[in-house]
Amino acid sequence: MAESATYIYGVVPQDIEVDTEARGVGDPPGAIQSIRHGKIAALVSDVSAGRPLGTPKDLYAHEQLLNATAAEVPVLPIRFGAVVASREAVVEEFLAPYHDEFVAALNELEGRAQFVIKGRFDEETILAEILTENPEADQLREEINALPEDASRDHRIRLGEIINQAIEDKRDADTAAMWDQVEPVSVMLAARPPSHEFDAVHLAALVENSRQDELERAVESLGQKWGDQVSLSLYGPMAPYDFIVSQDQDAE
Template identity: 30%
Template sequence: MAGATATAGRATCTYVYAVGRASKKTSRREGVGGGKVEAVGYRDLTAITSAVPAQGLRARRRDLLRHAEIVQEAFERSTVVPLRFGTTLADRDAVVEELLAPAYDQLVGLLRRFDGLAEVTVRAFYREEEVLREIVREHPRLARLRDTASPLELGEAVAKALAAKRDAAAAEIVDTVGRFALDVALDERRTELEIVRGAFLIDRDALASVDRELAELARAQAETTVFKYTGPLPPHHFVSFAAG
């Protein structure tokens, strides 16, 4: 990044949160680094921006939250193309000259593609003690192995049963939500107790149906499983666009 501007005696650059259709509305929240959120327009596009220090921008939790909140607020008003945390350009002119103008056709195409769509994220994971008790109930042989098998053999048998149960549960969740999804992005599990971690691209008109289906799943599996469902969100997992 070059050509940072000076604001109130300190060097700044322009942080870009997202691009949407032309609008003068911006957030009243403080932006990343505490700056005022402003709109930068070009033709029928608007970039949501704020000034940030030219040096020292870090992924602090406070600023990560500010970034997410400002993008979410813009998304609730209209379709947006969200940009990654930390996207900066030298100044407001550079936002037009290096982002909005050269990528105009691509940005317009993305806004059309994602119009009326939203991302929902779903995480599900087991409560360890509860799921192990259920596995033993479902597989009486495991209870008998406590007295006859070595700890290693018992552990391997339990792990195999847990993996099979987890894979079946993950398939049920993905199939249930996937029936309404235009696209699906699944992340790798981070622990053996995590069932699924995924994002689903959903038509807004189908969100209520997804809510009902997930609520039914959560009730049916409440004894052993915790569900975390977030949305509607901007299509972070499905937009492939980087400034510059």
């Protein structure tokens, strides 16, 4: 087994300049380099062939490198953990076979970046709203409070079902409202699955760099209407994870 292998982060235009201070995955972290082929280049670093990857530190380094790159130039992010045997293999197995597809995708992403809109319901506020709106839920809560814990099991299960469905309905409505709000300033939108039971919104938006301020104002405007009920965050610019179709890169 070779002492080192080559880790691939993403694909960029061939004429970019790599920050000599940039570091990636591994312990110690490897220096970022570019391997050019035709009109494209792969961002890579050397890693120990015997060291397993997958620590939170590795994942953070992978994402940070790609997001920092996306803030400057178009980048096609490669899924975490893509490793090939050598720098030659980067060209032969990765860049050369997909060169034209990568060029076309980079052209589509020129001047654009991804942002993620994340909203979370205030738990106390949303639960109070559900109990107010749903007489059955309010009655179940009163009965649960009056019964011993063992005797209220069925009531608690039913109340949980009502609350979960109500949150899902409100999430769908708020996601639709945010979609309509930011669609005019976005190139593309993608709904992400909720990452928390009280998520209200989880959207990815591909946006022209020149319209970032418009996106921020659109999100802020709807957030003001929602008030304290939903806590909103906007993340980006970041690599366009949600808007590329990856080739089958089973780099081992």
